Amino acid sequence: MATVLLVEDDPSILRGLEMNLKIDGLRVLSATDGVAAVRAARAAMPDLIILDLGLPSMDGFDVLREVRKDDPDVPILVLSARASEAEKVLGLSLGADDYVTKPFGLAELLARVRALLRRTRRREADAVVAFGPVSIDVVARVVRVNNEPVEVTALEFDLLRYLTDQPMRAVTREQIMQAVWGAGHAGTPRTVDNFIARLRSKIGDDPADPKFIETVRGVGYRFNPG
Ligand code: CA
Numbered sequence: 001m002a003t004v005l006l007v008e009d010d011p012s013i014l015r016g017l018e019m020n021l022k023i024d025g026l027r028v029l030s031a032t033d034g035v036a037a038v039r040a041a042r043a044a045m046p047d048l049i050i051l052d053l054g055l056p057s058m059d060g061f062d063v064l065r066e067v068r069k070d071d072p073d074v075p076i077l078v079l080s081a082r083a084s085e086a087e088k089v090l091g092l093s094l095g096a097d098d099y100v101t102k103p104f105g106l107a108e109l110l111a112r113v114r115a116l117l118r119r120t121r122r123r124e125a126d127a128v129v130a131f132g133p134v135s136i137d138v139v140a141r142v143v144r145v146n147n148e149p150v151e152v153t154a155l156e157f158d159l160l161r162y163l164t165d166q167p168m169r170a171v172t173r174e175q176i177m178q179a180v181w182g183a184g185h186a187g188t189p190r191t192v193d194n195f196i197a198r199l200r201s202k203i204g205d206d207p208a209d210p211k212f213i214e215t216v217r218g219v220g221y222r223f224n225p226g
Contacts (some may be wrong), residue, residue, distance in 0.1 A: 005046035034058025163223040
């Protein structure tokens with residue numbers, strides 16, 4: 001059973017949401033001010049946090065910062081009457097995963113909660129990806145070859161994850177750039193090739209006859225878990 005930490009100082013919203021989350025099969029903990037929220041997040045390590053921004057004792061944005069410092073992975077859904085774009089952007093840049101403005105539709109909120117929880121469960125299920133002598137600890141972001149940690153940069157790690165996330169699927173260099181470098185990147189297809197070459201050498205994949213990161217002629221690359 002997944003645990004949700006519900007942070008809300010409005011008693012009627014708190015009660016209503018608490019009831020509906022429980023009906024949805026979730027365990028619900030609640031906090032009605034910011035300091036209590038940070039404490040509860042630390043102590044209970046919930047699977048999801050629903051966070052109001054206007055809170056007594058500590059602003060929701062500060063709660064968000066504090067919680068993210070301790071736990072980079074817990075999904076946080078901000079639920080706020082602050083509907084300006086600037087505040088949404090700030091919330092998301094501080095590490096919120098979703099932002100719902102009040103007044104909100106209950107069905108939509110519950111659907112978003114379920115979506116965030118599904119994402120976490122998938123992440124936990126895939127916490128270690130292993131192929132040949134290679135293992136990737138997704139949570140710790142550590143790559144090991146024959147149990148020895150190998151140094152990879154953040155981009156190399158993201159690239160490796162992108163490929164291993166979709167085994168046996170050919171992806172183009174453009175798709176890789178979009179997904180790993182993001183929109184507005186300055187890279188060229190050649191950049192991708194250079195990164196692939198480095199990754200292959202780091203995971204011990206023979207560039208002349210790669211077993212794991214295969215070249216798909218005229219297309220791009222394909223991860224083959226073997
Ligand atoms: Ca409030």
